[in-house]
Amino acid sequence: MADRQPALRASHVALLSALVAGTVAAPAVLNGYVEDAHWIIEQRPPLAHPSSFGALLLEPYWPRTFGGGVWRPAVLASYALDRQISASARWLHAVDVLWTALAAGLLALLAARLAGPTVGLAAGLLFATHPVHVEVTASGVGRAELMAAAGYAASLLCALRARTDRRWLIGVALGGAFAIASKEHAATLPATVLLIAAGRAIFAGQDPRPEQRAALAAAACAAVPIVCYFLARPLVTGATFAAGGIAPGLKGMGALGRASAMLALSPEWWRLLFVPIHLSADYSPAQVTVATGLSRVHALALALAVGAALVAWRLRRAAPGVAIGLAWTAITLAPVSNVLVPTEILLAERTLYLPSWGAVLALASAGAALPWRPRVKTAVLALLVLAGAARSVARASIWQDDDRWFAALQRDAPRSYRTLWMEGQDAFVAQRWGTGERYLRLAIAAAPDLPGPRDDLAAFYAAAGQWHPAVALLHESLALDSSRSRPWTMLPRALLGAGDTMAAARAAAAAVRRFPGDGDVGYGAIGPLVVAGDCVAARAVALDVRATLTPAAGERVDRELHSCKGR
Known part of the structure; x- marks a missing residue:
């Protein structure tokens, strides 16, 4: 992986990575509208028949009947444009393939500009075929991650150019505006502007502090649209930072309690980023456990974090990309970590799309520093890329329809409250009342702070004329959330x-x-x-x-x- 091919250019790296990412994502065009895509896109009158562009910009990402707690105007505008062209899910997924290629190409270009074409190519190919991306590229509702990543990378590329030409600061601001209008992860952009500036100096063997000082103007330009976004957000969602709910198991916890709970879940992040063999359609209680007290899992999580820091320190000269990549991953995980701001999910593969770029940069940089022959390095890289591509292509088919997705949910996360909840609904529809009641009771036990399963069980009780248990469940539901x-x-x-x-x-x-x-x-x-x-x-x-x-x-x-x- 060492730089031995001077003919390889950063533009070649970007183009090849984009082509590979698009090719791996292409089977998703056979998929339909599945799960959240029904409510967010397919069954959404404002997208099919927008009254005006201004009204569309003031529409929350989730329908207001679902709480409307998130604002992503750029993504909704792109979905509305899709619907004007075609209501077919295949068109939706075809456009997502293009966004996949664009995001992967821009991030590969960033890696090449930062670490050199060879490391950039390795990182770009690993990113293009990373299996954890499939939920983003194949589900139909992953476009927010793709668009945000594209804007994010474009802004950082402009920030690198702005070091010598201040006119590129306009691109920094525009890229930041597009990214934050696509997903809230872009709030970390000013921090990564400074990180990438330091990284460029470190790769060049220079003191990073002058580069960081020079990058302050770019960081400020990136921050302006982000601040404007959060000032405007309450007009649509009613809240500046809230994500519309609190993940099951975290209700009532303060920042320290959430940090402790998420620390115990952080080994899942490491596994999905570096060993993504097993993937899951859901990571909810009781499939994963929210640990409220110190446990052996906390010790494992701390050991992983300390070990990663030590490796980055040891390789700071031979492979500076390890430290830069791990720092990127930590920064971009912050918005979905449930520590600073609680979100509605504990963990989801789609939220690892942007953080995974740091993971593959660290992996590619570490590989470049290994004392192996170039052919061996190339063979290992090819094996990893082919394995990732095969896993990604095979995984994409679970979003072909709701039945396949539900089968995957049952297979991947049989103990998840969502699985139990849906199994209970299916059982009631099939007139298997005893089974349906048992599954919904298990779902309530798995996620006792969520009202939804109680509402459904109350509805089934009411349909059967069992009014007293229905009333009890409805009172419990309203005690949890009366809004x-x-x-x-x-x-x-x-x-x-x-x-x-x-x-x-x-x-x-x-x-x-x-x-x-x-x-x-x-x-x-x-x-x-x-x-x-x-x-x-x-x-x-x-x-x-x-x-x-x-x-x-x-x-x-x-x-x-x-x-x-x-x-």
Whole structure:
């Protein structure tokens, strides 16, 4: 891996890496809309029929019915453009292949500019075929990572050029704006601007401090759009930093508690970055354990971190890319580490896309420093690239349809609350009520701080006329999170079914106050209000939500209001 081929240029490295990444990702064009892609893209009227570009920019990434806690306007704009061209999932995935090639090419170019063409080529090929990327390139909802990485790399490349020509600072700001408008990971860009500046000096055998001082202007230019993004974010999501929820198992923890819990999970990061043999569709409780006290896993995690730091220090002259790569990985993992800001997930393969560039740079740099013959190094690199490509291509097919994805979920993470939850839903649909109840109870036990499984089990109990357990579950759900409309929709009728008319009327009144104009909530409230004798309130709710009701729901409301005649 040593630089022995002067004919190899950085542009060649970028082009070859882009072609390999695109080729490996290409089988994803056979995939359909699966899981989150249904709600984020396929079943999203604002994308299919945007009222205006401005309205699209103010649309949260997740539909508002899902909480709307994330803002990624550049990604939604790209999805909307896709929908104007074709509603086919194949078109969506074809565009993702192009983004995959672009992101990989730019990051390979960055590696070549930083560490030289040969190390850059090794890092670029390892990145292009890394199996942990498949969730990004094949799922249909990984474009945020791809677009953010492309903008991120473009900004850093401009920062390198801005050292000698200040006009490139405009590119730093534009790349940063595009990256942060695609995903929040780009908040780390100013830090990596300084890291890459130091890295360039270290690779050249120079003192990094003058380079870092010279890069302060580029870091400031990268920070400006990021600050503007977070100032504007509350207008869309209602919060500056919150990601829309807290991952299962972390609720109620402070920063130190979350840091301890995530430290115990950090060996999974190391495994996925450097030995990605086993991949999983989910990493949720109880498939992974949130350790609230010190354990042997904490000792292992600390040993891995200390060991990596020692290796980086020992190789700081022979292979400076090891330290730079590991520092990159640590910096870009920060937004998804749940320490500074809690997120909705403990761990996901897609969040390792950008951090993995640091891992492959470290690996390529370490390989270049090994005292092996060039042919041996080339053979090892080829073996790793071919193995990664084969694993990636084989993995991509699980996103062909929902059935394949669910089968992979059951196979990869059988103890995950998500798996148990979906198995319970399937069992109830198949009229296997006992099995469905057991699975949903297991899902609740696996993630006791999540309300969703309780809502579903309550709905199934209500459908079976088991009103008392339905009421109990709905109260538990609202105690966990009272901001969602679904439990408020179900609670009044469940209380009415349980025989508590006055409590049903109170719940109905509270529900319509919380969610005025919501058709589902209003529909659930009218019947209990009528039975309780509050016909004035029932008529007012009906008038408010009439336009949002389906014909069948409207007929039922009319029948319920019929008993109010003369009152």
